[in-house]
Amino acid sequence: MKILNYRLIIFILSIIFGVAFSMPSFLQTNSGKKISLGLDLQGGLHLLLGVKTQEAVVSKIKSIAATVKYYTDDEEILIEDLSINPDSVTFTVLDPDEVKRVDDMLKKIKGLVISKSQDNNYELTLTPQEIALTxxxxxxxxVETIRNRLDQFGLAEPTVIRQGKTDIVVELxxxxxxxxxxxxRELISKPANLELMAVDEDRADQVYTMSGSEASQYGDIILEDAKDPAKKYLVKEIPILNGSQVTDAQVAFDKSNQAIINFTxxxxxxxxxxxxxxKSVGKRLAIVLDGKVYSAPNIRERIGGGSGQISGGFSVVEAGNVAIALRSGALPASVELLEKRSVGPSLGADSIKASMIALIAGFALVVVFMIVYYGxxxxxxxxxxxxxxxxxxAIMAMFGATLTLPGMAGIVLTVGMAVDANVIITERIKELLRNKVSITKAVEDGYSNAMRAILxxxxxxxLVSVILYVYGTGPIKGFAITISIGILASMLTAILGTHGIYESLLPKMNREKNLRKWFGMK
Incomplete structure (x- = not known):
């Protein structure tokens, strides 16, 4: 019988793979992929955020108003008194012949309640179901926006999960x-709400004497300049565009070497x-970010190509953070900090020490027991x-997994589970040997008979690990992943690997016939 067989070769390759890809994690080298330690092991920041969901409903109302304005302008349908209320949009169609076209357009908007008077006065509201869905x-x-921002910011393995109806847990x-x-915190909470808004040129010179309620009568709002709060702008309340149309944003530098943001x-x-x-040549277009006007350049000609520029005295770091926020998308509603906890690294050191003691002690006891009992x-x-x-x-390092305290508990548990299959196989072999079966047949039949129980x-x-991963939160997911990898690895090493070792050693076993030495039998 050949010393080398395909099972042994696969087992040797798995040993090489495991050692090669796990060494960077064990030795903490500068090169190679390593396991990241979770919040409970290395310390960090725990935040509980609350989402102001009503703002998302208001934003939805504004989006509907913008759709109505763009459609009526593009189709040259005359309307007046287009205004936004906290929970509705109102306007009047001047030409009765255009009512059907407006109705057909509005019917395409999902979740809309359309109220219309005989004078063609429209009031648009959202259904309760649409409000709940929004x-x-x-x-x-x-959750997705914050996760994308933190990933692009370069933070290692942030945890961003939803908790309840309106809260979000962030662990860094x-x-x-x-x-x-x-x-x-600034990156997480930045709304990054980009809006392109038309300046009301007819009343622009009245902005310093006009109140907010007076501006709203003309469908306008008053915004401050980002650099100089004393400077005011009177702009149309309904934006021309918003950040949802932005596909890319990058930091660049102007002629004076000031950081700017180019968006597409x-x-x-x-x-x-x-x-x-x-249609607005000679007028101004305000570039508004989070309710502040960063610039309001004059429109000299039609601007094609779908690109623009934001300048406002940014530092390079500020411009980079704004660009990240724009690329990852604006927050649909602002978030507020409900709870903050800083986890010190001393907790992580204690946790690692305790886990390592448990791992080493459990490993040593299992090793000693197996040698004494099974030879x-x-x-x-x-x-x-x-x-x-x-x-x-090695597998956790390859996928850049984060090791948490439950994950380490999973490794400790896997130590015991890993030898379980070998215990079953060895006991089956010993049963066959007691029945005077040859060593070769006992080994082969022992693996065959034990296979169903092991599987x-x-x-x-x-299956339980998969359920824990699907329905569990961050730490439970880490435990489920560790157990799942351990189970699959144990099936490879126990069923395939040890079988290959036995096959290569069978000639020596048959010559010696020392069952006490090889299987711990009396």
Whole structure:
């Protein structure tokens, strides 16, 4: 019988893989992929955020008003008194012959309640179902937006999960300094709501004597300049475009070497932008970010290509953060900080120390027991156990997984589970040997007879791990991932790897026939 066989070759390759890809994590080298430590192991920042979902409903109302304005302008339908209320949009169609076209357009907007008087006065509101859906989507979108921002910011393995109807939990491992904390909080909470708004040129000179309520009578709002709060702008309340049409935003520098932000619009935004600028030559367009006017340049000609520029005395860091926020999307509603906890690294050091003691103690006890009780079969099982740990660390490192305290508990539990399959196999072999079966047949039949029990046990545990991952939160997900990888690795090492070792050693076993040495039998 050949010493090398395909099972042994696969097992040797798995050992090489496990050692090679786990060493950067064990040695903490500068190169290679490593496992990131979670918040509970290395310390960091824990935030509980609340989403102001009603703002998303108001934003939805404004979006409907913008759609009505763009459609009626594009189709040259005359309307008047287009205004936005907290929960509705109102306007009047002047030409009765155009009412059907307006109705057909409005019917295409989902979740809209259309109220119309005999004088063609329209009031548009959202259905209760649409309001509930908008609020729910606002929280879900906020989770994705915050996660995208933190990923682009370069923070390692942030955890962003929804909690309840309106809250979001954010965990940022590795945030230890006040400066890092402030930068992360500003990035998370920045609305990044970009709007292109028309300046009301007819009443612009009255902005310093006009109140907000007076401006609203003309469909206008008063905004401050981003650099000089004393400077005011009177702009149309309904924006021409908003950040939802932005597809890209990058930091650049102008002729005076000041940081600026170049943004690009999608095809719909480019068309709206081009049409508006063509009709508004000689007027001003205010570029508004989070309710502040950064610039209001004169439109000299139609602007095609769907691109624009934001300048406003940004520092390079500020411009970078704004660009990240624009690329990842505006928050559909602002968020407020409900709770903040700073987790010190000392907790992580204590947790790691306790977990390592448990891991080493559990590992040592299992190794000693297997050798004493099963002899050389126990040594073979221990080789599979060590390989199993290397493979777990290697796979987690390859995928950039975060190791948390529950994850370490999963590794400790896997140490015991990893030898379980070998115990079943060895006991089956010993049963056959007691019945005077040859060693070769006992090994082959032992693996065959143990296969169903091993598969049943591992598959059921794997199913539970999948359920924990799907329905669990961050730490539970980490535990489920570790257990799942450990189960799959143990099936590779126990079923395939140890079988290959036995096959290569069978000639020596048959010559010696020392069952006490090889299987711990009396």
């Amino acid at each position: 609020k729910d989507q606002a929280v879900s979108q906020a 491992p590795g945030i230890k300094t006040q400066a890092d904390e402030q930068a992360a 619009l999608n095809s719909i935004g480019a068309k709206v932008f081009g049409d508006f600028t063509a 050389m079969a126990g040594v073979i099982a221990n080789v599979a156990l060590v390989t199993n740990i290397f493979i777990i660390i 049943d046990a591992n598959v059921t545990t794997l």
